[in-house]
Amino acid sequence: MKWLKKTFIILTGLIAVLAISLFIYKEIRASKAKDLMIPSNTQALIQLNVDGLVSELMGNAISNPNTYFFGKRDSTRVKKPKLWETGLAIPSTLFLFSDKKESDQYYTVQRISDINRFKRFFKSNMRIDLDSVSTAVEGGFSYFQKKNLALLLNDERIAFSIGRDSTDQSPKLRALLQDNQSTWVNALNWSKQHTEDRKGDILWSNVDKNWFTFDFLNGSVHVDGLLKSGKWRLSDAPKQLKPIPNAVLSAYLDADLSEWIKAQDSLLHRLNVPVDSIYQYYGGYADLHWLAQDVKQEESIVSYEYDDNFEMKEVVQLQEIDAPNLLLRLKASPHLLGYLPEKLFYKFNKSNQADLISLFTGKEGSTDTIFDKAKLVFNLNYSKSPSVTRHLSWLPFFDRWQKIKLEGRARDQRSMQLHGYLILPKEKIHALFQLLND
Numbered sequence: 001m002k003w004l005k006k007t008f009i010i011l012t013g014l015i016a017v018l019a020i021s022l023f024i025y026k027e028i029r030a031s032k033a034k035d036l037m038i039p040s041n042t043q044a045l046i047q048l049n050v051d052g053l054v055s056e057l058m059g060n061a062i063s064n065p066n067t068y069f070f071g072k073r074d075s076t077r078v079k080k081p082k083l084w085e086t087g088l089a090i091p092s093t094l095f096l097f098s099d100k101k102e103s104d105q106y107y108t109v110q111r112i113s114d115i116n117r118f119k120r121f122f123k124s125n126m127r128i129d130l131d132s133v134s135t136a137v138e139g140g141f142s143y144f145q146k147k148n149l150a151l152l153l154n155d156e157r158i159a160f161s162i163g164r165d166s167t168d169q170s171p172k173l174r175a176l177l178q179d180n181q182s183t184w185v186n187a188l189n190w191s192k193q194h195t196e197d198r199k200g201d202i203l204w205s206n207v208d209k210n211w212f213t214f215d216f217l218n219g220s221v222h223v224d225g226l227l228k229s230g231k232w233r234l235s236d237a238p239k240q241l242k243p244i245p246n247a248v249l250s251a252y253l254d255a256d257l258s259e260w261i262k263a264q265d266s267l268l269h270r271l272n273v274p275v276d277s278i279y280q281y282y283g284g285y286a287d288l289h290w291l292a293q294d295v296k297q298e299e300s301i302v303s304y305e306y307d308d309n310f311e312m313k314e315v316v317q318l319q320e321i322d323a324p325n326l327l328l329r330l331k332a333s334p335h336l337l338g339y340l341p342e343k344l345f346y347k348f349n350k351s352n353q354a355d356l357i358s359l360f361t362g363k364e365g366s367t368d369t370i371f372d373k374a375k376l377v378f379n380l381n382y383s384k385s386p387s388v389t390r391h392l393s394w395l396p397f398f399d400r401w402q403k404i405k406l407e408g409r410a411r412d413q414r415s416m417q418l419h420g421y422l423i424l425p426k427e428k429i430h431a432l433f434q435l436l437n438d
Contacts, residue, residue, distance in 0.1 A: 036095060037184035039176075043101035044206040047191050051092040053201055053216065053432060060218060060430040067429055087118030088158070095187045096162075101206040105163030109176050115155045139178060143170045152177060198224070201432075212418075219427035219434075223406065225418035231260040234410040235284070239371035240379070241329060241356075244289040248385035252287035253408075254377045274339045281339075283331035283355060285371075291325035294387050295362050297347050323347070324391050328359040329366050377416060378408030397435050400424055 038045065061068040089111040096106040112118055119130050126146075134142035143152045145168070150161040152173035159173040194205040200213030212225035233256040240252050258279050265275050298318045305315055323346045330336070334352045340359070342348065351358045351365035358365030382388065382404040389399045406420035424434045 034186075034188055036091060036093065036187045037181050038095055038097045038187045038190060039099065039179075040183050040185050041099050042097040042185070042190060042207075044098040044103060044106075045187070045191055045194070045204070046096040046106060047187075047200075047203040047205075048094040048096075049092075049201050049203075050090055050094050056201075056216065057430055057433060060433065064429060067426075068433070085117060086121045087112060087114040087116070089113040093188070096160075097187075098163075101208060103163070105161065105165045107159065107161050107172070107176060109157065109159045112153065112156055112158055115153075118153075118158070137170050137174060139174060141174060141177065143173070145169060196226070200224070216431040218430055219424055221422045221424075221431045223418065223420045223422070226411070226415060227408075227418065228415040229260065230414060231263055232257050233413045234377045234416060236410075236413070238374040238377045238410070239285070240374045240376075241285075241287060241366075241368050241371060243287075244291070244327060244366075246291060247289035247327075248292050249290035249380075249382045249388055250288065251380040252285070252378070254285050254374070256284045258282065273341060273344065278336065278339075281333040281336040283333070285331035287329050289327040289329075290385075290388055291327070291362065292385055292387055293325055294322040295325045296320055297323040297361065323361050324387055325362045326360065327362070327366060329368075330357050330359075331355055332357050375409070376407050377410045378406070378418075380404065380406040380420075400435065 091110075094108065096108045098104075098106045123129050128144070128146070130142065130144055134144045137143045137152060139154075141152050141154050144150070145166075147166050148163055150169035150173065152159050152170055154177075157177055159176045161169040161173055191203065191205060194207060194209050195203060195211040195213075196209075198211060198213050201216045202214040203211065204213075205211040208228055210225075210227050212223065215222045215224075235254040235256075238254045240254065243250050261275060261279050261282065297320070299321050301317045301319050303315050303317065304312050326346070326348075328348075333355065334357060337350045337352060337357055340348075340350065346361050348359040348361055349363075349365065351360075353367055354369050356366070356369050360366075382401070384402045392398050401422050402425055403423040404420070406418060408416045408418050411417050422431075424431055426434055
């Protein structure tokens with residue numbers, strides 16, 4: 001029994017040493033993250049808690065080894081390098097910055113620890129051989145861009161650009177890599193200043209002190225946020241119409257959006273929606289209901305073909321399509337009905353009851369006109385539906401969400417506190433693993 005006791009003591013000591021070593025290593029990485037810098041003209045920031053997520057995934061993997069290590073695998077799939085085999089010196093906290101507060105274009109500068117390993121990782125995951133497709137850029141850099149992803153690198157550092165802008169990003173990325181960072185500011189301090197010192201696995205913020213946090217848990221993602229705008233006025237006494245009972249997605253907003261609507265002038269004109277009319281007649285309340293069963297609509301398809309005289313002729317054909325069964329209710333003057341286009345993505349029928357108007361793709365509008373008191377100025381509920389999934393399949397990961405709930409409470413007339421969650425199919429498996437695992 002003595003040898004068993006000694007073995008137990010030795011193993012306990014080794015585990016303790018390992019735990020202490022990992023703790024010290026994590027603290028060192030966290031300390032280094034405190035020194036990370038971002039450009040002084042940063043207007044929006046994304047902060048990713050890399051070490052926190054890795055620790056959560058490791059703990060969840062220990063609890064669910066079959067899912068992580070022994071699950072069903074496609075025998076034809078090529079084994080991809082792991083996250084720790086990227087060849088990048090990824091910090092414990094990753095920052096992506098933008099120089100526009102409402103931008104969807106973000107940048108980050110990272111150190112390369114092994115250039116060959118990074119190229120192998122990129123080729124395996126993106127199926128792109130950087131040595132073959134990159135172009136040389138002044139300063140000894142190599143540049144690659146595919147649609148909205150761009151990167152500029154040498155053997156020691158790399159700058160990424162990701163977003164909706166598909167124009168040439170090489171000048172911007174080269175400026176970032178060649179900047180001596182003497183005017184840059186501390187990233188963590190910038191984040192704390194603009195987020196009320198919030199924590200989260202992913203944290204987004206901008207200079208107007210709008211922020212969102214996303215916390216990845218087992219089976220769900222929790223969302224919190226604060227939205228501010230001088231272009232809206234939230235209701236002091238929230239109200240809502242009676243919800244449609246068989247809707248799979250429903251949402252309402254009780255707020256005066258007049259100034260915000262004015263600011264969307266160019267977008268609404270492209271949709272053939274008269275901004276001035278909406279601004280004048282909109283009454284400050286809107287809700288949306290998506291019913292489970294699609295409806296049939298006819299859509300005009302324009303094509304061109306040659307006639308008997310070999311002249312190009314326009315041919316219009318009617319094609320039956322499946323459209324979502326939508327009901328949009330607005331508090332507004334009935335005069336607005338005459339200004340709204342017949343088709344906005346889909347064909348909408350129109351009706352009104354008193355100062356409430358209905359736009360609907362199905363057969364019936366709404367006859368409800370009585371508002372109930374509500375605690376929320378904004379509310380959204382969604383339960384997974386084949387119709388919604390099919391029509392919104394272009395949204396990343398949307399087909400994986402089983403349930404979504406978001407609530408908005410007015411902190412004051414110009415700011416809304418948000419809270420909610422998104423549910424995934426497997427309640428015991430970490431949400432990030434479910435989203436990223438094929």
